[in-house]
Amino acid sequence: xxxxxxxxxxxxxxxxxxxxxxxxxxxxxxxxxxxxxxxxxxxxxxxxxxxxxxxxxxxxxxxxxxxxxxxxxxxxxxxxxxxxxxxxxxxxxxxxxxxxxxxxxxxxxxxxxxxxxxxxxxxxxxxxxxxxxxxxxxxxxxxxxxxxxxxxxxxxxxxxxxxxxxxxxxxxxxxxxxxxxxxxxxxxxxxxxxxxxxxxxxxxxxxxx
Amino acid sequence: xxxxxxxxxxxxxxxxxxxxxxxxxxxxxxxxxxxxxxxxxxxxxxxxxxxxxxxxxxxxxxxxxxxxxxxxxxxxxxxxxxxxxxxxxxxxxxxxxxxxxxxxxxxxxxxxxxxxxxxxxxxxxxxxxxxxxxxxxxxxxxxxxxxxxxxxxxxxxxxxxxxxxxxxxxxxxxxxxxxxxxxxxxxxxxxxxxxxxxxxxxxxxxxxx
Numbered sequence: 001x002x003x004x005x006x007x008x009x010x011x012x013x014x015x016x017x018x019x020x021x022x023x024x025x026x027x028x029x030x031x032x033x034x035x036x037x038x039x040x041x042x043x044x045x046x047x048x049x050x051x052x053x054x055x056x057x058x059x060x061x062x063x064x065x066x067x068x069x070x071x072x073x074x075x076x077x078x079x080x081x082x083x084x085x086x087x088x089x090x091x092x093x094x095x096x097x098x099x100x101x102x103x104x105x106x107x108x109x110x111x112x113x114x115x116x117x118x119x120x121x122x123x124x125x126x127x128x129x130x131x132x133x134x135x136x137x138x139x140x141x142x143x144x145x146x147x148x149x150x151x152x153x154x155x156x157x158x159x160x161x162x163x164x165x166x167x168x169x170x171x172x173x174x175x176x177x178x179x180x181x182x183x184x185x186x187x188x189x190x191x192x193x194x195x196x197x198x199x200x201x202x203x204x205x206x207x208x209x
Numbered sequence: 210x211x212x213x214x215x216x217x218x219x220x221x222x223x224x225x226x227x228x229x230x231x232x233x234x235x236x237x238x239x240x241x242x243x244x245x246x247x248x249x250x251x252x253x254x255x256x257x258x259x260x261x262x263x264x265x266x267x268x269x270x271x272x273x274x275x276x277x278x279x280x281x282x283x284x285x286x287x288x289x290x291x292x293x294x295x296x297x298x299x300x301x302x303x304x305x306x307x308x309x310x311x312x313x314x315x316x317x318x319x320x321x322x323x324x325x326x327x328x329x330x331x332x333x334x335x336x337x338x339x340x341x342x343x344x345x346x347x348x349x350x351x352x353x354x355x356x357x358x359x360x361x362x363x364x365x366x367x368x369x370x371x372x373x374x375x376x377x378x379x380x381x382x383x384x385x386x387x388x389x390x391x392x393x394x395x396x397x398x399x400x401x402x403x404x405x406x407x408x409x410x411x412x413x414x415x416x417x418x
Contacts, residue, residue, distance in 0.1 A: 007408040014404035019388050039388050041397070077407050092305035099301060102386050106403050173406055177311050179228050179248050188250070189409035191402070194315050195223035197382055198286050199216040200398035 005053065005076070012050055013073050014106075015040055020070040021105075032063030079107040084145045085173075088160060089152035090115040090130050093175055097149060098125045111143055133160070137167035146170040154178055214262065214285070221259055222282050223315075224249055229279040230314075241272030288316040293354045294382075297369060298361035299324040299339050302384055306358060307334045320352055342369070346376035355379040363387055 005013070019039055023031055033051065037044040051064065054072050058064040074080060087094045090113045097103075103110055113130040115121055121132045131139060139145070148169045152160050157176040164172070165186050172188045174180055180188050214222070228248055232240055242260065246253040260273065263281050267273040283289060296303045299322045306312075312319055322339040324330055330341045340348060348354070357378045361369050366385040373381070374395050381397045383389055389397050 005411065010408045010411055011401055011404040014401055014407060015388055015399060018386055022388070039390060041391075041393075077411055083410065092301045092308060096301035096305055102403065106407065108406075171409070173409065177227055179224055179231070181248060184250075187409070189406065190224060191405060192220055192223055193309075193400070194311065195220040196400060196405075197317075197398065198223060198315065199219045200380070200382065200396075201292065202214065202219055202286055 009050055009053065010077065012040070012042070012046075013077060016047070016050070017070060017073045017077075020066050020073070023066045024070065029066060030059075030062045030064065031066050031069070033058065035063070077106075079105065081107055082109050083107055083147060084109050084111050084143050085147035085149055086111065086136065086140070086145055086169075087113045087128075087149045087151060088115075088133065088136070088164060089150060090117070090120050090125070091151060091153070094149075094151040095125055097151065098128055101126070108147075110149070111145065112139060133163070136164060140164075140167050140169065147173065149173045149175065150180075151175045218259055218262065219286065221249070221251070221255075222286060225256070225259070226279060226282045226286075229275050229282070232275045233279065238275060239268075239272045240275050240278070242267065244272070286315075288314065290316055291318050292316055292356060293318050293320050293352050294356035294358055295320065295345065295349070295354055295378075296322045296337075296358045296360060297324075297342065297345070297373060298359060299326070299329050299334070300360060300362070303358075303360040304334055306360065307337055310335070317356075319358070320354065321348060342372070345373060349373075349376050349378065356382065358382045358384065359389075360384045 016036055019036055020031065033047040034044050037047045051069070054076055056064065056069060056072055085108055087098055087110055094113060098110060098113055110128060112128055113125065114133045114136050115130055116133050120130050123130050146169060148164050150157065150160070150172050154176055157178040158180060161172065161180045161182060165182055170186055172180065172182070172186065173191060174188050175191045179190070182188055225245055228245055229240065242256040243253050246256045260278070263285055265273065265278060265281055294317055296307055296319055303322060307319060307322055319337060321337055322334065323342045323345050324339055325342050329339050332339050355378060357373050359366065359369070359381050363385055366387040367389060370381065370389045370391060374391055379395055381389065381391070381395065382400060383397050384400045388399070391397055
Protein backbone atom coordinates (compact mmCIF):
# COMPACT_ATOMS: atom_id res chain seq x y z
CA UNK A 1 0.00 0.00 0.00
CA UNK A 2 2.69 2.46 1.03
CA UNK A 3 4.30 2.29 -2.37
CA UNK A 4 1.31 3.99 -3.95
CA UNK A 5 1.43 7.12 -1.84
CA UNK A 6 2.65 10.08 -3.82
CA UNK A 7 5.11 12.54 -2.33
CA UNK A 8 2.33 15.09 -1.90
CA UNK A 9 0.13 12.63 -0.03
CA UNK A 10 2.99 11.72 2.30
CA UNK A 11 3.65 15.38 2.91
CA UNK A 12 0.01 16.06 3.77
CA UNK A 13 -0.21 12.96 6.00
CA UNK A 14 2.65 14.30 8.12
CA UNK A 15 0.79 17.60 8.42
CA UNK A 16 -2.37 15.78 9.49
CA UNK A 17 -0.20 13.92 11.99
CA UNK A 18 1.02 17.21 13.40
CA UNK A 19 -2.58 18.42 13.81
CA UNK A 20 -3.57 15.13 15.48
CA UNK A 21 -0.68 15.49 17.93
CA UNK A 22 -2.02 18.91 18.89
CA UNK A 23 -5.53 17.52 19.34
CA UNK A 24 -4.26 14.75 21.62
CA UNK A 25 -2.44 17.35 23.72
CA UNK A 26 -5.74 19.18 24.00
CA UNK A 27 -7.60 15.94 24.90
CA UNK A 28 -9.92 16.17 21.89
CA UNK A 29 -11.24 12.76 20.87
CA UNK A 30 -12.64 13.31 17.38
CA UNK A 31 -11.60 15.36 14.35
CA UNK A 32 -13.51 15.93 11.11
CA UNK A 33 -12.12 16.32 7.62
CA UNK A 34 -13.47 19.92 7.33
CA UNK A 35 -11.55 20.78 10.52
CA UNK A 36 -8.31 19.46 9.04
CA UNK A 37 -9.05 21.10 5.70
CA UNK A 38 -9.64 24.49 7.29
CA UNK A 39 -6.40 24.40 9.29
CA UNK A 40 -4.38 23.53 6.20
CA UNK A 41 -6.33 25.70 3.78
CA UNK A 42 -6.86 22.72 1.51
CA UNK A 43 -9.98 21.19 0.07
CA UNK A 44 -12.11 18.96 2.26
CA UNK A 45 -12.41 16.40 -0.55
CA UNK A 46 -8.63 16.18 -0.66
CA UNK A 47 -8.42 15.37 3.04
CA UNK A 48 -11.08 12.69 2.72
CA UNK A 49 -9.33 11.16 -0.29
CA UNK A 50 -6.00 11.04 1.52
CA UNK A 51 -7.51 9.38 4.57
CA UNK A 52 -9.44 6.94 2.39
CA UNK A 53 -6.06 5.79 1.07
CA UNK A 54 -5.36 4.52 4.58
CA UNK A 55 -8.56 2.44 4.41
CA UNK A 56 -9.95 4.39 7.32
CA UNK A 57 -13.47 5.67 7.55
CA UNK A 58 -14.73 8.29 9.93
CA UNK A 59 -18.01 8.10 11.77
CA UNK A 60 -20.87 10.06 10.34
CA UNK A 61 -21.18 13.50 12.00
CA UNK A 62 -18.40 13.00 14.57
CA UNK A 63 -15.49 12.35 12.23
CA UNK A 64 -12.29 10.41 12.82
CA UNK A 65 -10.99 9.09 16.12
CA UNK A 66 -7.88 11.19 16.70
CA UNK A 67 -5.78 8.46 18.30
CA UNK A 68 -6.68 5.81 15.75
CA UNK A 69 -6.00 8.06 12.80
CA UNK A 70 -2.67 9.17 14.26
CA UNK A 71 -1.59 5.57 14.80
CA UNK A 72 -2.62 4.61 11.30
CA UNK A 73 -0.54 7.40 9.78
CA UNK A 74 2.41 6.30 11.91
CA UNK A 75 2.07 2.74 10.67
CA UNK A 76 1.69 3.79 7.06
CA UNK A 77 4.72 6.04 7.16
CA UNK A 78 6.69 3.52 9.24
CA UNK A 79 7.44 5.82 12.14
CA UNK A 80 7.99 2.84 14.42
CA UNK A 81 10.84 1.49 12.35
CA UNK A 82 13.83 3.17 13.95
CA UNK A 83 16.38 4.43 11.47
CA UNK A 84 19.82 5.47 12.74
CA UNK A 85 21.25 8.60 11.17
CA UNK A 86 24.30 10.82 11.61
CA UNK A 87 24.52 14.57 11.15
CA UNK A 88 27.70 15.52 9.30
CA UNK A 89 28.57 19.19 9.81
CA UNK A 90 27.81 20.79 13.17
CA UNK A 91 27.31 24.40 12.10
CA UNK A 92 24.08 26.23 12.91
CA UNK A 93 21.96 24.03 10.68
CA UNK A 94 23.45 20.78 12.00
CA UNK A 95 22.93 22.02 15.55
CA UNK A 96 19.34 23.05 14.79
CA UNK A 97 18.57 19.60 13.42
CA UNK A 98 20.32 17.92 16.37
CA UNK A 99 18.07 19.86 18.74
CA UNK A 100 14.94 18.93 16.85
CA UNK A 101 13.47 16.29 19.18
CA UNK A 102 10.59 15.63 16.83
CA UNK A 103 12.79 13.44 14.67
CA UNK A 104 12.47 10.65 17.20
CA UNK A 105 8.68 10.69 17.02
CA UNK A 106 9.10 9.96 13.33
CA UNK A 107 11.48 7.05 13.75
CA UNK A 108 14.76 8.83 13.24
CA UNK A 109 17.45 8.22 15.80
CA UNK A 110 20.11 10.90 15.30
CA UNK A 111 22.85 9.06 17.14
CA UNK A 112 25.86 11.34 16.61
CA UNK A 113 27.27 14.42 14.90
CA UNK A 114 30.55 14.78 13.03
CA UNK A 115 32.72 17.80 12.39
CA UNK A 116 36.38 18.70 11.94
CA UNK A 117 36.52 21.81 14.13
CA UNK A 118 38.69 21.26 17.24
CA UNK A 119 36.30 23.47 19.25
CA UNK A 120 33.37 21.20 18.47
CA UNK A 121 34.84 17.69 18.41
CA UNK A 122 34.51 16.14 21.88
CA UNK A 123 31.53 18.28 22.92
CA UNK A 124 27.90 17.28 22.69
CA UNK A 125 24.53 18.76 21.77
CA UNK A 126 21.14 17.60 23.01
CA UNK A 127 22.76 14.47 24.42
CA UNK A 128 24.46 13.58 21.14
CA UNK A 129 28.27 13.43 20.90
CA UNK A 130 30.20 15.35 18.25
CA UNK A 131 32.98 13.18 16.83
CA UNK A 132 35.78 13.95 14.40
CA UNK A 133 34.79 13.20 10.84
CA UNK A 134 37.75 10.84 10.47
CA UNK A 135 36.11 8.53 13.01
CA UNK A 136 32.89 8.21 11.01
CA UNK A 137 33.84 4.98 9.18
CA UNK A 138 34.37 2.97 12.35
CA UNK A 139 31.37 4.48 14.18
CA UNK A 140 29.12 3.89 11.17
CA UNK A 141 30.20 0.27 11.04
CA UNK A 142 29.58 -0.22 14.77
CA UNK A 143 26.11 1.42 14.60
CA UNK A 144 25.19 -0.06 11.23
CA UNK A 145 24.29 3.51 10.20
CA UNK A 146 23.54 4.12 6.55
CA UNK A 147 21.89 7.56 6.64
CA UNK A 148 23.68 10.89 6.80
CA UNK A 149 22.14 14.32 7.12
CA UNK A 150 24.68 16.50 5.32
CA UNK A 151 25.06 20.07 6.55
CA UNK A 152 28.67 20.92 5.69
CA UNK A 153 29.75 24.08 3.85
CA UNK A 154 29.23 24.07 0.11
CA UNK A 155 32.95 23.99 -0.65
CA UNK A 156 33.48 20.74 1.28
CA UNK A 157 30.30 18.99 0.22
CA UNK A 158 31.64 16.75 -2.56
CA UNK A 159 34.82 15.81 -0.72
CA UNK A 160 32.90 14.85 2.43
CA UNK A 161 30.38 12.93 0.32
CA UNK A 162 33.14 10.85 -1.27
CA UNK A 163 34.50 10.08 2.20
CA UNK A 164 31.21 9.00 3.79
CA UNK A 165 30.16 6.97 0.75
CA UNK A 166 33.45 5.09 1.03
CA UNK A 167 32.51 4.47 4.68
CA UNK A 168 29.31 2.68 3.66
CA UNK A 169 26.75 5.49 3.89
CA UNK A 170 23.96 4.74 1.39
CA UNK A 171 21.38 7.51 1.95
CA UNK A 172 22.23 11.20 2.07
CA UNK A 173 19.75 13.89 3.08
CA UNK A 174 21.58 16.77 1.43
CA UNK A 175 21.07 20.23 2.93
CA UNK A 176 24.02 21.76 1.06
CA UNK A 177 23.22 23.80 -2.05
CA UNK A 178 25.34 21.39 -4.13
CA UNK A 179 24.34 18.66 -6.49
CA UNK A 180 26.42 15.74 -5.24
CA UNK A 181 28.01 13.18 -7.48
CA UNK A 182 27.53 9.68 -6.01
CA UNK A 183 27.70 6.05 -7.21
CA UNK A 184 24.47 4.37 -8.32
CA UNK A 185 24.03 2.44 -5.07
CA UNK A 186 23.80 5.67 -3.06
CA UNK A 187 20.61 7.71 -2.87
CA UNK A 188 20.58 11.44 -2.35
CA UNK A 189 17.57 13.44 -1.25
CA UNK A 190 18.22 17.07 -2.07
CA UNK A 191 16.63 19.24 0.60
CA UNK A 192 16.37 22.03 -1.83
CA UNK A 193 15.11 24.75 0.50
CA UNK A 194 15.25 27.47 -2.10
CA UNK A 195 13.41 25.28 -4.56
CA UNK A 196 10.72 24.61 -1.97
CA UNK A 197 10.25 28.26 -1.30
CA UNK A 198 10.22 29.19 -4.95
CA UNK A 199 7.33 26.79 -5.43
CA UNK A 200 5.56 28.97 -2.94
CA UNK A 201 6.52 32.34 -4.37
CA UNK A 202 6.17 31.48 -8.06
CA UNK A 203 3.05 29.33 -7.99
CA UNK A 204 1.25 30.61 -4.97
CA UNK A 205 1.66 34.22 -5.80
CA UNK A 206 3.85 36.41 -3.64
CA UNK A 207 2.80 39.91 -4.59
CA UNK A 208 5.31 42.34 -5.98
CA UNK A 209 6.44 44.85 -3.46
CA UNK B 210 4.18 30.72 -18.77
CA UNK B 211 5.42 30.59 -15.17
CA UNK B 212 1.96 29.71 -13.94
CA UNK B 213 2.08 26.34 -15.64
CA UNK B 214 5.21 25.08 -13.94
CA UNK B 215 4.44 22.36 -11.42
CA UNK B 216 6.13 22.29 -8.04
CA UNK B 217 8.33 19.40 -9.14
CA UNK B 218 9.46 21.24 -12.26
CA UNK B 219 10.34 24.31 -10.21
CA UNK B 220 12.25 22.17 -7.79
CA UNK B 221 14.23 20.54 -10.58
CA UNK B 222 14.90 23.88 -12.29
CA UNK B 223 16.56 25.16 -9.12
CA UNK B 224 18.72 22.03 -9.06
CA UNK B 225 19.69 22.59 -12.70
CA UNK B 226 20.49 26.17 -11.73
CA UNK B 227 22.80 24.93 -9.01
CA UNK B 228 24.62 22.68 -11.49
CA UNK B 229 24.92 25.56 -13.98
CA UNK B 230 26.43 27.75 -11.27
CA UNK B 231 29.08 25.08 -10.69
CA UNK B 232 29.80 24.85 -14.41
CA UNK B 233 30.26 28.61 -14.67
CA UNK B 234 32.71 28.50 -11.77
CA UNK B 235 34.62 25.84 -13.71
CA UNK B 236 34.48 27.92 -16.93
CA UNK B 237 32.58 25.25 -18.85
CA UNK B 238 30.60 26.74 -21.73
CA UNK B 239 28.16 23.97 -22.69
CA UNK B 240 26.17 21.36 -20.83
CA UNK B 241 24.10 18.49 -22.23
CA UNK B 242 20.87 17.05 -20.86
CA UNK B 243 22.51 13.64 -20.23
CA UNK B 244 25.13 15.39 -18.10
CA UNK B 245 22.44 17.04 -15.99
CA UNK B 246 20.44 13.81 -15.83
CA UNK B 247 23.42 11.81 -14.64
CA UNK B 248 24.27 14.25 -11.85
CA UNK B 249 20.69 14.23 -10.58
CA UNK B 250 20.02 10.55 -11.23
CA UNK B 251 16.93 11.44 -13.20
CA UNK B 252 15.85 10.54 -16.70
CA UNK B 253 17.35 12.40 -19.61
CA UNK B 254 13.91 12.78 -21.22
CA UNK B 255 12.72 14.52 -18.05
CA UNK B 256 15.53 17.06 -18.23
CA UNK B 257 14.82 17.78 -21.87
CA UNK B 258 11.10 18.19 -21.18
CA UNK B 259 11.74 20.62 -18.33
CA UNK B 260 14.06 22.73 -20.42
CA UNK B 261 11.65 22.64 -23.35
CA UNK B 262 9.13 24.30 -21.03
CA UNK B 263 11.44 27.31 -21.01
CA UNK B 264 11.24 27.41 -24.80
CA UNK B 265 14.95 26.81 -25.00
CA UNK B 266 16.62 24.45 -27.39
CA UNK B 267 20.13 23.14 -27.14
CA UNK B 268 22.50 22.77 -30.04
CA UNK B 269 22.85 19.35 -31.53
CA UNK B 270 25.82 17.47 -30.03
CA UNK B 271 27.12 20.33 -27.87
CA UNK B 272 24.05 20.90 -25.71
CA UNK B 273 22.90 24.03 -23.92
CA UNK B 274 24.84 27.23 -23.42
CA UNK B 275 25.44 27.27 -19.66
CA UNK B 276 25.12 31.02 -19.20
CA UNK B 277 22.01 31.36 -21.35
CA UNK B 278 20.22 28.49 -19.66
CA UNK B 279 21.09 29.81 -16.21
CA UNK B 280 19.75 33.25 -17.07
CA UNK B 281 16.58 31.77 -18.51
CA UNK B 282 15.90 29.81 -15.32
CA UNK B 283 16.51 32.96 -13.29
CA UNK B 284 14.00 34.88 -15.38
CA UNK B 285 11.42 32.12 -15.25
CA UNK B 286 11.66 31.78 -11.49
CA UNK B 287 11.87 35.55 -11.04
CA UNK B 288 15.17 35.61 -9.18
CA UNK B 289 15.71 39.23 -10.19
CA UNK B 290 12.59 40.41 -8.44
CA UNK B 291 13.91 41.24 -4.99
CA UNK B 292 11.62 40.14 -2.18
CA UNK B 293 12.28 41.46 1.32
CA UNK B 294 11.89 38.93 4.10
CA UNK B 295 12.43 38.79 7.85
CA UNK B 296 13.58 35.83 9.92
CA UNK B 297 11.56 35.57 13.12
CA UNK B 298 13.34 33.44 15.72
CA UNK B 299 17.12 33.59 15.92
CA UNK B 300 17.88 30.13 17.29
CA UNK B 301 20.20 27.78 15.44
CA UNK B 302 17.89 27.40 12.48
CA UNK B 303 17.25 31.14 12.14
CA UNK B 304 20.98 31.76 12.35
CA UNK B 305 21.70 29.07 9.77
CA UNK B 306 19.24 30.65 7.34
CA UNK B 307 20.62 34.14 8.05
CA UNK B 308 24.08 32.91 7.11
CA UNK B 309 22.88 31.31 3.91
CA UNK B 310 24.15 33.81 1.36
CA UNK B 311 22.59 31.91 -1.49
CA UNK B 312 19.19 33.43 -0.73
CA UNK B 313 20.29 36.64 -2.38
CA UNK B 314 21.13 34.90 -5.62
CA UNK B 315 17.49 33.78 -5.67
CA UNK B 316 16.01 37.19 -5.07
CA UNK B 317 15.45 37.02 -1.34
CA UNK B 318 16.72 39.90 0.69
CA UNK B 319 16.73 38.80 4.32
CA UNK B 320 16.85 42.27 5.79
CA UNK B 321 16.58 41.58 9.53
CA UNK B 322 16.04 39.02 12.27
CA UNK B 323 13.71 39.22 15.26
CA UNK B 324 13.88 37.55 18.65
CA UNK B 325 12.93 38.21 22.26
CA UNK B 326 16.11 37.03 23.96
CA UNK B 327 18.01 39.95 25.61
CA UNK B 328 21.32 38.27 24.67
CA UNK B 329 20.43 38.33 21.00
CA UNK B 330 18.48 41.56 20.49
CA UNK B 331 20.91 44.33 19.50
CA UNK B 332 23.51 41.97 18.00
CA UNK B 333 23.83 41.04 14.35
CA UNK B 334 24.56 38.02 12.17
CA UNK B 335 26.02 38.05 8.68
CA UNK B 336 25.46 41.82 8.53
CA UNK B 337 21.79 41.56 9.50
CA UNK B 338 20.54 43.19 12.71
CA UNK B 339 18.57 41.26 15.30
CA UNK B 340 15.68 43.37 16.61
CA UNK B 341 13.18 42.78 19.38
CA UNK B 342 10.03 41.12 18.10
CA UNK B 343 7.93 43.98 19.47
CA UNK B 344 9.57 46.29 16.91
CA UNK B 345 8.54 44.14 13.95
CA UNK B 346 5.34 46.06 13.12
CA UNK B 347 7.08 49.40 12.61
CA UNK B 348 10.10 47.88 10.80
CA UNK B 349 7.81 45.84 8.53
CA UNK B 350 5.88 48.98 7.63
CA UNK B 351 9.07 50.92 6.90
CA UNK B 352 10.51 48.12 4.72
CA UNK B 353 7.20 47.14 3.14
CA UNK B 354 8.07 43.57 4.15
CA UNK B 355 5.38 40.96 3.77
CA UNK B 356 7.34 37.71 4.05
CA UNK B 357 8.45 36.07 7.29
CA UNK B 358 10.60 32.98 7.69
CA UNK B 359 9.31 31.55 10.96
CA UNK B 360 11.80 29.63 13.10
CA UNK B 361 10.48 30.13 16.64
CA UNK B 362 9.96 27.28 19.12
CA UNK B 363 6.84 25.18 18.63
CA UNK B 364 5.19 26.46 21.79
CA UNK B 365 5.32 30.10 20.63
CA UNK B 366 4.49 29.51 16.99
CA UNK B 367 0.78 30.39 16.99
CA UNK B 368 1.13 33.39 19.30
CA UNK B 369 3.96 34.86 17.20
CA UNK B 370 1.97 34.16 14.03
CA UNK B 371 -1.02 36.10 15.34
CA UNK B 372 1.29 39.00 16.17
CA UNK B 373 3.06 39.20 12.82
CA UNK B 374 -0.16 38.76 10.85
CA UNK B 375 -1.58 41.72 12.74
CA UNK B 376 1.55 43.61 11.68
CA UNK B 377 0.74 43.06 7.99
CA UNK B 378 2.80 39.98 7.18
CA UNK B 379 1.08 38.09 4.36
CA UNK B 380 3.40 35.18 3.56
CA UNK B 381 4.87 32.84 6.14
CA UNK B 382 7.54 30.27 5.38
CA UNK B 383 6.86 28.06 8.36
CA UNK B 384 9.77 25.99 9.68
CA UNK B 385 8.05 25.17 12.97
CA UNK B 386 6.45 21.74 13.28
CA UNK B 387 3.05 23.41 13.86
CA UNK B 388 0.10 23.85 11.60
CA UNK B 389 -0.60 27.55 11.93
CA UNK B 390 -4.05 29.04 12.00
CA UNK B 391 -4.16 32.20 9.84
CA UNK B 392 -6.79 34.39 8.15
CA UNK B 393 -7.62 33.71 4.52
CA UNK B 394 -5.53 36.60 3.21
CA UNK B 395 -2.35 35.08 4.64
CA UNK B 396 -0.48 32.28 2.92
CA UNK B 397 1.59 29.73 4.77
CA UNK B 398 4.17 27.49 3.19
CA UNK B 399 4.86 24.62 5.57
CA UNK B 400 8.50 23.65 5.33
CA UNK B 401 7.68 20.23 6.47
CA UNK B 402 11.19 18.81 6.78
CA UNK B 403 10.07 15.53 8.26
CA UNK B 404 7.48 15.16 5.52
CA UNK B 405 10.14 15.81 2.91
CA UNK B 406 12.42 13.20 4.33
CA UNK B 407 9.66 10.64 4.73
CA UNK B 408 8.97 10.98 1.01
CA UNK B 409 12.53 9.83 0.60
CA UNK B 410 12.47 6.99 3.12
CA UNK B 411 9.00 5.64 2.32
CA UNK B 412 8.96 5.95 -1.44
CA UNK B 413 12.61 5.73 -2.32
CA UNK B 414 13.31 2.78 -0.13
CA UNK B 415 15.56 3.17 2.86
CA UNK B 416 16.51 -0.42 3.68
CA UNK B 417 15.78 -1.82 7.07
CA UNK B 418 18.78 -1.96 9.29
